Amino acid sequence: MTADEMKKAVAMAALDLVKPMLAADVVIGIGTGSTANHFIDALKPYANDFLGAVASSDASAQRLKANGVDVLELNSAGTLPVYVDGADEFDPRFNLIKGGGAALTREKIVAQASQQFICIVDGSKQVPVLGNFPLPVEVIPMARSLVARELVKLGGDPVYREGVITDNGNVILDVHNLSITDPKGLEAAINNLPGVVCNGLFALRGADVVLMGTPDGVQSLSI
Numbered sequence: 559m560t561a562d563e564m565k566k567a568v569a570m571a572a573l574d575l576v577k578p579m580l581a582a583d584v585v586i587g588i589g590t591g592s593t594a595n596h597f598i599d600a601l602k603p604y605a606n607d608f609l610g611a612v613a614s615s616d617a618s619a620q621r622l623k624a625n626g627v628d629v630l631e632l633n634s635a636g637t638l639p640v641y642v643d644g645a646d647e648f649d650p651r652f653n654l655i656k657g658g659g660a661a662l663t664r665e666k667i668v669a670q671a672s673q674q675f676i677c678i679v680d681g682s683k684q685v686p687v688l689g690n691f692p693l694p695v696e697v698i699p700m701a702r703s704l705v706a707r708e709l710v711k712l713g714g715d716p717v718y719r720e721g722v723i724t725d726n727g728n729v730i731l732d733v734h735n736l737s738i739t740d741p742k743g744l745e746a747a748i749n750n751l752p753g754v755v756c757n758g759l760f761a762l763r764g765a766d767v768v769l770m771g772t773p774d775g776v777q778s779l780s781i
């Protein structure tokens with residue numbers, strides 16, 4: 559089974575969890591990336607069974623609309639019952655690194671607005687300790703160098719993701735060589751740096767459910 563087939567399988571498993579929640583007044587949260595894209599495509603036959611979705615990126619919003627799903631603003635949607643999204647890494651406590659596709663800030667907002675976060679991943683994303691995947695940090699452009707120096711003080715090696723501007727008009731620093739033994743503490747410490755909009759650690763609000771695709775099928779993991 560290819561990685562893409564595993565991503566599709568976890569997306570279908572997530573759909574099985576979400577289908578019973580769908581109703582005429584229900585709005586769901588949708589993430590960003592190649593795994594979330596499979597989930598968006600899988601929603602197409604059910605597009606008329608729920609009110610719509612809040613998207614964590616312009617790219618996902620466009621894909622949802624192409625699949626017949628109405629896209630709503632979070633401000634008019636209230637609390638969402640569920641958020642479905644991928645991740646770049648997850649640890650045994652369901653702390654995550656996200657933002658490989660630069661959508662981390664809106665993802666964190668929609669996750670925070672949701673009662674349940676279903677994380678859909680292939681097995682390559684499972685790690686004992688977060689940090690092998692460089693941690694994305696979204697930064698106000700004028701603060702890029704300042705924040706980079708502060709991230710070095712925290713023990714990381716930040717690299718400017720050249721050519722990438724987020725949906726919010728900001729830039730991304732990818733922080734290499736972190737061994738993240740205190741995900742909540744590091745998430746808060748980075749968020750406290752002036753110029754940082756958001757960082758890709760999802761520990762203060764991690765995943766509730768992880769569905770992991772393996773060559774032997776989809777595993778529903780528990781903490």
Ligand SMILES: O=C[C@H](O)[C@H](O)[C@H](O)COP(=O)(O)O
Nearest residue numbers: 591592593644657658659661
């Ligand atoms: O910014 C992107 C998101 O955090 C994605 O959820 C993450 O990068 C995983 O993407 P993929 O499903 O393509 O591996």
